[in-house]
Amino acid sequence: MLVLSNGHGEDLIALRILEALHRLRPGVKLRVLPMVGVGRAFDAATEAGWLHRVGPRAALPSGGFSNQSLRGLIADLGAGLPLLSWRQWRCLRRERKQVNAVVAVGDLLPLLLAWAAGGRFGFIGTPKSDYTWRSGPGHALSDHYHRLKGSEWDPWEWLLMRSRRCSFVAMRDRITARGLRRRGVPAEAPGNPMMDALHATEPPSALERCRRLMLLCGSRMPEALQNAERLLRSLEGFPSSVPLALLMTTGSQPDQSQLAPLLETLGYRPCPPPAASLEATACWVKGVHLLLLGSGRFDRWAGWAEVGLATAGTATEQLVGLGIPALSLPGPGPQFTRGFAKRQSRLLGGAVLPCRSRSELQERLSLLLNDPSLRNELGRIGRQRMGRPGGSTALARRILDQFIADTE
Structure with missing residues (x-):
């Protein structure tokens, strides 16, 4: 079986499903073709030998978000996007x-390639949700366009999903699947893989006296480093009578060597971690701010946070899905622009709130930290919008029943 994955967030979703497939049927040979970036999410699985990564890979300037801006598209075209797409097609x-x-994970491009490759295929649509346009205020031209269609997915995408060779179509939530069924697409929503392996947990004793914030700056460089600076500067002068634990978890980038010069410029100084149980990559301090850095620590740290400060995509949705509200601070992009932040907020029912300035972020942060009932209400909305865990196993069983059982 070959899985196509069209983005960094899609890579994580595809990995969850592939892990479930391997767990259920270790004998099935699994391959993955990451279409954006170099597919680092699959490194451990490929090194373990049960997953084979295929296809050409390249890190494009937009990080896979050329559809967010003309500048990003031009940069990607100049960096060889047409040649890369042609090589991936071959x-x-x-x-x-x-x-x-073939199972396609993502949006139109992997769906189109899976259809054009011939033979049977399945599609797991991850980035689009009807919650985005059904949640108010909804006065944008795109909102009227989606209402007219009755789905965020477009007519040409419906045609591909209706293909006789398309064995199944899975969406991230029931409301989106229902909208597609009204357009003749047999869509289902067996669960959201994004929430698998995530749990709300009690913080360790070393952090019990602290107010706990999770900082998510994204993973696409150099934007992620710029986002990290903006988030940290937004906390300068924030009043707090108790220590403020800043849990900054990252992917492979930005790493400690990239963040250290920035932290020194902002006045942070390195210090020993307060406890080994935190599993921090590094620890920095500035006044009452205790900054813990952790590469790949999201799954472990996310449940400790009270509020998130975010300029990320998938990780923000996962955090909110755990019942932890977040504040976002849009920037110049190419990914986390004001438009992206507004769509994300509407998708999550306001459980993540975009802020226009540092002062607005501090005001809203103070409100959230001092109002547990508001945090609980926004957390309830976030959990409802993201759905329950278990989607990876459900999708893996669906794939095995549809494709593997028929050949045995």
């Missing part, structure tokens, strides 16, 4: 002859 055509089926 790889898909070769691989198609060696697999039982």
Whole structure:
């Protein structure tokens, strides 16, 4: 089986499903073709030997968000996007002859490639949700367009999903699947893989006296580093009578060597972690601010936070899905722009609130920290919008029943 993945967030979702497939049927040969970036999310699985990564890979300037701005598209075109897409298409055509089926994870591009490759395929639509346009205020031209269609997915996407060779279509939530069914697409919503392996947990004793904030700056460089600076500067002068624990978890980038010069410029100084149980990569302090850095610590740290400060995509949705409200601070992009932040807020029912300035962020942060009932209400909305865990296993069983059982 070959899985196409069209983005960094999609890579994480695809990995969850692939892990469930491997757990349920270790004998099935699994391949993945990451279409954006270098597919670092799959490193551990490929090193373990149960997953084979195929296809050409390249880190594009926009980080996969060329659809967010003309500048990002031009930069990607100049960096060789057409040639990369052509090479990925040729790889898909070769691989198609060696697999039982193709499963596309993402949006139009992987769906189109899976259809054009011939043979049976499945589609897991991850980035679009009807919650985005059904949640107010909804006065943008795009909102009227989606209402007219009755779905955030477009008519040409419906046609591909209706193909006789498309064995199943899965969406991230029931409301989006229902909208597609009204357009003749047999869509289902077996669960959201984004919430698998995440749990709300009690903070360790070393952090019990602290107010706990999770900082999510994203993973696309250099934007992630710029986002980290803006989030940290937004907390300068924030009044707090108790220590403020800043849990900054990152992916492979930005790493400690990239963040250290920034932290020194902002007045932070390195210090020993207060406890080994925190599993922090590094620890920095500035006044009452205790900053813990942790590469790959999101799954462990997310449940400790009271509020999130975010300029990320998938990780922000996961945090809110745990019942932890967040504040966002949009920037110049290419990913986390004001438009992206507004769509994200509407998708999550206001459980993440975009702020226009540092002063507005501090005002809203103070309100959230001092009002547990507001945090609980926003947390309830976030959990409802993201859904329950278990989607990876449900989707893996669906894939096995649809594609593997038929060949046995």
